[in-house]
Amino acid sequence: MKICGISGSLRAESYNTALLNAVRDIAAPEHDVVIADIADIPLYNGDVEAAEGIPASVERVAGMIREADALLIVTPEYNAGIPGVLKNAMDWISRVKPGVYDNKPTAMMGTSPGVLGTVRAQMQLRNQLANLNCRTVAQPMIFVGNAGKFFDDGASGLDDATRGFIEKQLAALAALVSA
Numbered sequence: 001m002k003i004c005g006i007s008g009s010l011r012a013e014s015y016n017t018a019l020l021n022a023v024r025d026i027a028a029p030e031h032d033v034v035i036a037d038i039a040d041i042p043l044y045n046g047d048v049e050a051a052e053g054i055p056a057s058v059e060r061v062a063g064m065i066r067e068a069d070a071l072l073i074v075t076p077e078y079n080a081g082i083p084g085v086l087k088n089a090m091d092w093i094s095r096v097k098p099g100v101y102d103n104k105p106t107a108m109m110g111t112s113p114g115v116l117g118t119v120r121a122q123m124q125l126r127n128q129l130a131n132l133n134c135r136t137v138a139q140p141m142i143f144v145g146n147a148g149k150f151f152d153d154g155a156s157g158l159d160d161a162t163r164g165f166i167e168k169q170l171a172a173l174a175a176l177v178s179a
């Protein structure tokens with residue numbers, strides 16, 4: 001399975017990008033996780049779209065999603081929702097034709113320093129993905145709290161329980177791909 005992975009954080013030391021990198025390592029060699037960078041996607045502006053069409057940065061990420069068997073979004077939580085940069089990227093990508101979300105097998109996870117581990121952001125993201133007609137993995141959901149414990153300098157990385165959830169989610173995503 002080829003998976004297009006997107007981190008919803010632009011931060012160089014992002015916990016969520018670290019989590020996505022960990023998933024890529026766990027998935028290999030059985031699955032190929034290709035990470036799509038959304039940092040250069042501009043703010044959505046309908047006037048720009050009407051005058052100039054879809055920006056090259058948006059077409060690039062949309063093309064990566066199209067070419068992949070599945071999509072994995074790793075999201076931070078900002079003010080109980082997904083970060084604006086992720087919403088903005090998703091909105092731009094939804095304007096690309098032919099669409100890349102329809103029927104796409106999609107999984108999500110996220111991590112935050114707090115105990116809730118992005119649960120509220122993921123509930124919002126799940127709703128958006130349903131509206132885009134993605135086929136989302138229902139279980140297991142993955143909320144990685146206390147992010148610093150896993151990813152700060154000196155931390156030893158994900159614990160066995162979290163790795164197990166990631167392996168199960170990858171298997172569920174592969175089942176959606178082959179369904």
Ligand SMILES: Cc1cc2nc3c(=O)[nH]c(=O)nc-3n(C[C@H](O)[C@H](O)[C@H](O)COP(=O)(O)O)c2cc1C
Nearest residue numbers: 009011014015016017076077078079080112113114
């Ligand atoms: C604007 C803003 C709002 C935030 N709101 C939340 C929140 O609602 N829940 C939460 O768990 N963490 C919240 N945080 C803390 C983030 O979880 C934390 O900064 C995290 O490291 C961001 O993800 P990243 O490391 O991948 O960049 C917020 C951070 C920022 C900058």
